[in-house]
Amino acid sequence: MKIVILGAGQVGSSVAENLVSEANDITVVDTNAERLRMLADRLDLRTVVGNAAHPATLENAGARDADLILAVTQSDETNLVACKLAATMFNIPTKIARIRSADYLSHPEIFSAENFSVDVPICPEQILTDYIVKLLEFPEALQVLEFAHGKVSLVAVRAFHGGPLVGHEISYLRSHMPQIDARVAAIFRQDSAILPEGQTVCEADDEVFFVAATENIRGVMRELRRMDKPVKRVMIGGGGNIGRRLAKAIEERYEVKIIEYNKATAERLATELNKTLVLVGDVTDEELLQAENIGDMDVYCALTNDDENNIMSSLLAKRLGVRKVIALINRGSYVNLLQSGRIDIAISPVQATIGTLLARVRRGDVAAVHSLRRGAAEALELVAHGDARSSRVVGRKIEDIDLPKGATIGALVRRRELPARKNEESRHEDQVIIAHHDTVIEADDHVIVFVVNRRMISKVEKLFQVDVGFV
Amino acid sequence: MTSLLTVASHLGLIAMVMSLTHLIPIAVSLAYDDGTQNAFVLSMAVNFAVGYFAWIATRRRRRDLTPRDGILLVVLAWCGGAAFATLPLLLGIPGLSITDAYFETVSGLTTAGSTVLSGLDTLAPSLNIWRGLLQWLGGMGLIVLAVAILPLLGVGGRQIFRAETPGPMKDKKLTPRIKETAKGLWMVYALISIACAVCYHWAGMNWFDAFMHMFSTMSLGGFSNYDASFGKFDSPLIEFVAIVFMLIASLNFGSHFLAFRARSVAPYRRDPEAGLCMLILLSSCLGIALYLLAKGVYADFWTALRFASFNVVSIASTTGYANADFNLWPIFAPMWMLFLCSFASCSGSTGGGIKLIRAQLLYIQIYREFVKLLHPNAVNPAKLKGHVIENKVIFSVLAFLFIYIASIVSMTLLLLASGLDALTAFSAVVACINNMGPGLNQVGPATTFAVLTDFQTWICTFAMLLGRLELFTLLIVFTPVFWRR
Numbered sequence: 001m002k003i004v005i006l007g008a009g010q011v012g013s014s015v016a017e018n019l020v021s022e023a024n025d026i027t028v029v030d031t032n033a034e035r036l037r038m039l040a041d042r043l044d045l046r047t048v049v050g051n052a053a054h055p056a057t058l059e060n061a062g063a064r065d066a067d068l069i070l071a072v073t074q075s076d077e078t079n080l081v082a083c084k085l086a087a088t089m090f091n092i093p094t095k096i097a098r099i100r101s102a103d104y105l106s107h108p109e110i111f112s113a114e115n116f117s118v119d120v121p122i123c124p125e126q127i128l129t130d131y132i133v134k135l136l137e138f139p140e141a142l143q144v145l146e147f148a149h150g151k152v153s154l155v156a157v158r159a160f161h162g163g164p165l166v167g168h169e170i171s172y173l174r175s176h177m178p179q180i181d182a183r184v185a186a187i188f189r190q191d192s193a194i195l196p197e198g199q200t201v202c203e204a205d206d207e208v209f210f211v212a213a214t215e216n217i218r219g220v221m222r223e224l225r226r227m228d229k230p231v232k233r234v235m236i237g238g239g240g241n242i243g244r245r246l247a248k249a250i251e252e253r254y255e256v257k258i259i260e261y262n263k264a265t266a267e268r269l270a271t272e273l274n275k276t277l278v279l280v281g282d283v284t285d286e287e288l289l290q291a292e293n294i295g296d297m298d299v300y301c302a303l304t305n306d307d308e309n310n311i312m313s314s315l316l317a318k319r320l321g322v323r324k325v326i327a328l329i330n331r332g333s334y335v336n337l338l339q340s341g342r343i344d345i346a347i348s349p350v351q352a353t354i355g356t357l358l359a360r361v362r363r364g365d366v367a368a369v370h371s372l373r374r375g376a377a378e379a380l381e382l383v384a385h386g387d388a389r390s391s392r393v394v395g396r397k398i399e400d401i402d403l404p405k406g407a408t409i410g411a412l413v414r415r416r417e418l419p420a421r422k423n424e425e426s427r428h429e430d431q432v433i434i435a436h437h438d439t440v441i442e443a444d445d446h447v448i449v450f451v452v453n454r455r456m457i458s459k460v461e462k463l464f465q466v467d468v469g470f471v
Numbered sequence: 472m473t474s475l476l477t478v479a480s481h482l483g484l485i486a487m488v489m490s491l492t493h494l495i496p497i498a499v500s501l502a503y504d505d506g507t508q509n510a511f512v513l514s515m516a517v518n519f520a521v522g523y524f525a526w527i528a529t530r531r532r533r534r535d536l537t538p539r540d541g542i543l544l545v546v547l548a549w550c551g552g553a554a555f556a557t558l559p560l561l562l563g564i565p566g567l568s569i570t571d572a573y574f575e576t577v578s579g580l581t582t583a584g585s586t587v588l589s590g591l592d593t594l595a596p597s598l599n600i601w602r603g604l605l606q607w608l609g610g611m612g613l614i615v616l617a618v619a620i621l622p623l624l625g626v627g628g629r630q631i632f633r634a635e636t637p638g639p640m641k642d643k644k645l646t647p648r649i650k651e652t653a654k655g656l657w658m659v660y661a662l663i664s665i666a667c668a669v670c671y672h673w674a675g676m677n678w679f680d681a682f683m684h685m686f687s688t689m690s691l692g693g694f695s696n697y698d699a700s701f702g703k704f705d706s707p708l709i710e711f712v713a714i715v716f717m718l719i720a721s722l723n724f725g726s727h728f729l730a731f732r733a734r735s736v737a738p739y740r741r742d743p744e745a746g747l748c749m750l751i752l753l754s755s756c757l758g759i760a761l762y763l764l765a766k767g768v769y770a771d772f773w774t775a776l777r778f779a780s781f782n783v784v785s786i787a788s789t790t791g792y793a794n795a796d797f798n799l800w801p802i803f804a805p806m807w808m809l810f811l812c813s814f815a816s817c818s819g820s821t822g823g824g825i826k827l828i829r830a831q832l833l834y835i836q837i838y839r840e841f842v843k844l845l846h847p848n849a850v851n852p853a854k855l856k857g858h859v860i861e862n863k864v865i866f867s868v869l870a871f872l873f874i875y876i877a878s879i880v881s882m883t884l885l886l887l888a889s890g891l892d893a894l895t896a897f898s899a900v901v902a903c904i905n906n907m908g909p910g911l912n913q914v915g916p917a918t919t920f921a922v923l924t925d926f927q928t929w930i931c932t933f934a935m936l937l938g939r940l941e942l943f944t945l946l947i948v949f950t951p952v953f954w955r956r
Contacts, residue, residue: 025647044647045647062647
């Protein structure tokens, strides 16, 4: 696939890095030649220096035969203009733009084809905020990812002593709670993946990924570890874009305190937020944290735009007795250092957002993609098309599907038409079916596939592609 | 240690692929029944076995190439590749010394085209085609070929591509992926090569001669399967075809690729070197022709023009064919040709020398110094065809030129100390470091490098590798900083 990436910032570079190994032709555009040079030294891609919103720059970057343009420059306006140019001058089929301003996002009509032609506006801050909100809702989970509009969830949990399933074979799960259906998609033990089978024994400290209908996930987690008390008090460090959005989203549900270093920003926050207590100060100031009773907080979220500050203040908060810390960490090497250490959850903004982009780059009908474990693994929601003749998945039992090693099918979502009532349009219901060896896949099912090794992804894509000849 | 193992692993893979090239001389050998097929089969087997062993033995220790690994890989691929390629020559030509065989294969791979062999007319056809093939492979570059066809070199491919590509600005990519760039370059190279062979045949060569000379024309190498080189054919038409394709091959193949892809000549106009290169070469042809006429070497203008243009284009483009003993011309003419060969071919071409673009940048830098003297406050960036050239590029060009001159001087002195006369020593070094071929006097076009002693031959061999790998890549391996962990 020929991809043009505008902006070589954090998102742009990481996306390039994620996609470059998958036989994609990538061109990165930025105004900063030095940054591009560093990128080109590391990765096999082409770079073009110039303003991303200028036709000549896009032309140089090969926009004429590009399949996808990804506008992730610092400026929303540049991104919008670039998408418009990509549509009118170069006819690029897929245009994705990062839009940060909530104002633009609240008017979806400006993204339509006759206006700025943005096929997919993405807002990393919003995606991150949603992600953190989920984690606050399920404080036991390391990751909660949704598929099929929230019907199915993929949850990562660290197994602890005391969970009923720990020390038992996975098949025990079914006999222990027959009313709840779930499937263990993968287990990571000391950073290496184990493909679970019925007799695999779940050990303490394993990172377990399971798939279940969203309403059941709490029940499944209970099997793996002792449940925490629900979250009541949250402290947020850093009142930037993400901190502000998060506070706004959760201030009705929890008691929220937010610490912001900049006085002007703090004042603006205080006007904008109603129930949140806004504090001016340094997130690494021990006395401030202590004075604000950090020890009684359930969760501390370190969300400043500085990795080191986030790490330091999280460690400090943890020592002062907060139950759980979530830290925003951009740099991959830091995340690897800290994840299983004293910081409970490290969130990488790029990893959280990249799924949205990957869904567009993947071949075939892909409804959603979540990148896991820093891009090493991936969970995809693929739509099975065709019939038993033209497709290699439709009409088959899961045990008969020729899945590459390292891929497991977690669940299906099947749409059922309900008999229409009077004066109503046709109704339907999405039914979640957890995959078992004898489950048969039907046409138009949304299939959730977990891939432990990213090299297998192209094989999975191919598997779901309909044979040529089928229209 | 892992570094060496990684390099060995990649080298093994390259060796296995390169061993396949033996199939061509084997086929020729069978067709002409010249009795050398066993030599080639043995050489192919050794090549493949060594490569396979290196590949298998190191498969668990493989990792991505660092820039240092890349340089080491390129240097070893060239030195080692030439060493392996000597096997058929040693087996097929009884009495050939290892020194001479290595000189011959290095001269082939680096597209120098100097030879120590005489009696080429009676040499087995398969050995001749092997010499030609080495030149053709070395012309576009072994590593570029490896990057184009081996999947493994993906990311690290860029590092080694850079270490082999001639020219000061190595980061210019024609396509987003280096593999596609390498493939494109080889494709264009192969297409023009086929056209060249067809033209030679049409102009009167038999197919064997056509392919043999196509190999050395396209690579600007200069090997021939006749001692008399093009003098053997004595055909103005064949010489004309040779001139045309030598001119094509001395342009940047990147521009050829872009022109081919866009089906237009616009890329040549954007190329900062192409026009100037043609201007320099063609005006030199005319100038030397008039000079030879004035000096009375040739009686009429057309004869003078024929011999002047063939020899000037051949030497200036660093090919090294001859159809007249220009050693006997008044000394200005051959000296001017030697001067041209050190810079007249373009970056990204198959020629040698410092490349035209470096000469242009040097000129621009000198001009900037003049402007700075007159207007101390002037803002005066180095510009080439409207593009600003970064100062670090200029600096690297200056350093390059310094090392280039220092290399010529020191190697000439070594040859003088070993007992050669001044003209032979100087011209041999210039001919070798520019990958041109014949020198003057004792190593002139009518003679071979066989007159040199072993020590002198090794100096010349080193000079050829130095020139082909553009100084830095080879010299850096001899610095302590390269081996520091």
